[in-house]
Amino acid sequence: MEKFYVYVVSLLFFSLLLLHGGTASRAFRKNQDGSEEWGYVQVRPKAHMFWWLYRSPYRVEDPSKPWPIILWLQGGPGASGVGIGNFQEVGPLDTNLEPRNSTWLRKADLLFVDNPVGTGFSFVEDTNLFVKTDSEAATDLTVLLEEIFNRNENLQESPLYIVAESYGGKLAVTLGVSALKAIEAGKLKLKLGGVVLGDSWISPEDFVFSWGPLLKDISRLDNNGLLKSKSLAQKIKQQLDSGNYVEATSSWSELEEVIIVSSNSVDFYNFLLDSGMDPLSSTATELSVGVSMKRYARYLSTYKSATPGGSDGVDLDTLMNGTIRKKLKIIPENVTWGGQSDYVFTVLAGDFMRPRIDEVDELLAKGVNVTIYNGQLDVICATKGTEAWVEKLKWEGLQKFQSIERTPLFCGDDKHTKGFTKSYKNLHFYWILGAGHFVPVDQPCVALNMVGAITDSPASAASASVAPTRKRKM
Numbered sequence: 001m002e003k004f005y006v007y008v009v010s011l012l013f014f015s016l017l018l019l020h021g022g023t024a025s026r027a028f029r030k031n032q033d034g035s036e037e038w039g040y041v042q043v044r045p046k047a048h049m050f051w052w053l054y055r056s057p058y059r060v061e062d063p064s065k066p067w068p069i070i071l072w073l074q075g076g077p078g079a080s081g082v083g084i085g086n087f088q089e090v091g092p093l094d095t096n097l098e099p100r101n102s103t104w105l106r107k108a109d110l111l112f113v114d115n116p117v118g119t120g121f122s123f124v125e126d127t128n129l130f131v132k133t134d135s136e137a138a139t140d141l142t143v144l145l146e147e148i149f150n151r152n153e154n155l156q157e158s159p160l161y162i163v164a165e166s167y168g169g170k171l172a173v174t175l176g177v178s179a180l181k182a183i184e185a186g187k188l189k190l191k192l193g194g195v196v197l198g199d200s201w202i203s204p205e206d207f208v209f210s211w212g213p214l215l216k217d218i219s220r221l222d223n224n225g226l227l228k229s230k231s232l233a234q235k236i237k238q239q240l241d242s243g244n245y246v247e248a249t250s251s252w253s254e255l256e257e258v259i260i261v262s263s264n265s266v267d268f269y270n271f272l273l274d275s276g277m278d279p280l281s282s283t284a285t286e287l288s289v290g291v292s293m294k295r296y297a298r299y300l301s302t303y304k305s306a307t308p309g310g311s312d313g314v315d316l317d318t319l320m321n322g323t324i325r326k327k328l329k330i331i332p333e334n335v336t337w338g339g340q341s342d343y344v345f346t347v348l349a350g351d352f353m354r355p356r357i358d359e360v361d362e363l364l365a366k367g368v369n370v371t372i373y374n375g376q377l378d379v380i381c382a383t384k385g386t387e388a389w390v391e392k393l394k395w396e397g398l399q400k401f402q403s404i405e406r407t408p409l410f411c412g413d414d415k416h417t418k419g420f421t422k423s424y425k426n427l428h429f430y431w432i433l434g435a436g437h438f439v440p441v442d443q444p445c446v447a448l449n450m451v452g453a454i455t456d457s458p459a460s461a462a463s464a465s466v467a468p469t470r471k472r473k474m
C-alpha cells in the first residue's frame, strides 16, 4: 500500500513537472549520446510548445568561425516543422527513417519547433489560447528561445539563424524583431546570426497580384483567367487598404479557386505540376481556407509518391503519431500530432493577409543579415511577388542592391546553372532554378551549399563525401 502511494506520488510529481512545473516548466529528454534533445516549453499558462534540437555530427571546430544553429520555421500557419521540415525537408532522417544525404546538419545544428502553439505536437489546454497575430506567435517563440538558450552557455556560442519557409517568413521577421528587443534588454542570451526567408509570404498583396501574370506568361492561364484573377486581386487590395483582413483572407481563398478552375488545377507549389487534389467545390469558400492549409501540409507526401522514382510510401501522420511519438515519450496521451492544427490557421485569419515588409526593413536598418531565397517554379510565393515587395523596402541600400549584377550558382560537377545570387551590405538574395515552393526538397545540393554560405558555416568548404555518416538510432 505504501509502495503504491509512493508510486502514485512520484507519478503525480513527474506529470506536474511535465506540464505545470512553474518557472522551470519544461518536459525534457535527451537521447543516449546527447546528439538530440527535445521537450515542451510552457510559453504561457496552459500553452505548450514542442521543440526538437539536433546537434550536428559534422561539426567542425574553427576558432575564427563559430558553429551555427538554425531555427527552422514552417509555414501553414499550422504546418509542423518537427514533422515536415524535419522528416520531409532538411532533418537527418527521411520519412522512411533512412539518413538524408543532404541534411542541413552538414552545415549547422538544427532546432525544429511546432509553432504557433496548436501545431504538430504543440498544444493548448484551452482553445482561447491559440495566437491571433504574428506578434503573439513571436512572443511565444521568444519565451521558447529564452528557455532553451539562457541556461545553455554552449548553445549561446552558436549564432542563431532563423530560417523560414512560406508563412514561417512572416513569423521569422516578427520573431527577429522581438528576439533583438529581448537580447537588448538582457533577457535573451543569444547571438542572432541572421534571418532567412525561403519562399516567404511577406506581402500577400504582392503575391496575389503576381499569380495571374505569371501563370499567363507560362500558358497556364489565358486572358480570361488573367482578367478574373486581376479583378479579385484588386478587390483584395481594397480590403487590405481598408484594414479588412478577415475579408481579404476569404477573397484570397476565392482567388485560389478561380485560378484552380481557370488553370485546370495548376499546383500552387510548382507551376510545372498539376495539383494532386480532388476538384474543389468553388462554392465552399468558407471551407477552402482550411482546405488550402491541408493542401500545404499534405503536399510533400503526395508530391513524393507522384514523383517517378519516389519511394516514399510512409504517411507522415502515421509516422509522427506512431514511431516518433513512441520515441519521444513525453507527448501527453490526449495530444495527437496535428490534432489542433486546423485551429491555428483559422484563429490567425485576421493576420494572415497582413504584410510584414516593415519588419524586414527594421531588421535591415538594425544591421541584421537578411537573406531571401526563392524557387523559380513556385506560384504561391512566386519570385515575381517577392521581387515586388523587395522594391517596396525603405532600406537605404536598396537602389545599390538593385543595380548590381548577379553571380551564377553551380553544384558539384554539374555544369548547369542552378541559380543566381547577389548581396549588398546585409541584404542577400538567392534565385534557385528548377525548384518550386519547397527549395531544399527540389534542389537539395544548391540549397545545402546556400545554407552553408548564409550561416558562414566552418563546414562550408568541406566536401560532403568526406563527412562522417553516423547512423542515427531512433
Ligand SMILES: *[C@@H]1O[C@H](CO)[C@@H](O)[C@H](O)[C@H]1NC(C)=O
Pocket: 101, 102, 445, 448, 464, 465
Ligand atoms: C548524395 O549522394 C550522392 C551519391 O549517392 C553523391 O553523389 C552526392 O554528392 C551526395 N550529396 C551530398 C550533399 O552529400
Ligand SMILES: *[C@@H]1O[C@H](CO)[C@@H](O)[C@H](O)[C@H]1NC(C)=O
Pocket: 123, 124, 125, 126, 332, 334, 335
Ligand atoms: C489532456 O488532458 C488533460 C488532463 O485531463 C487536460 O488538462 C488537457 O487540456 C488535455 N489536453 C488536450 C490537448 O486536450
Ligand SMILES: *[C@@H]1O[C@H](CO)[C@@H](O)[C@H](O)[C@H]1NC(C)=O
Pocket: 317, 321, 322, 336
Ligand atoms: C494516434 O495514435 C493513437 C495511439 O496509437 C491512436 O489511438 C490514435 O487514433 C491516433 N490518432 C491519429 C489521429 O492518428
Ligand SMILES: *[C@@H]1O[C@H](CO)[C@@H](O)[C@H](O)[C@H]1NC(C)=O
Pocket: 193, 367, 368, 369, 426, 453, 454, 456
Ligand atoms: C553578415 O554576413 C556577412 C557575410 O556572411 C558577414 O561578413 C557579416 O559579419 C554578417 N553581419 C552580421 C551583423 O552578422
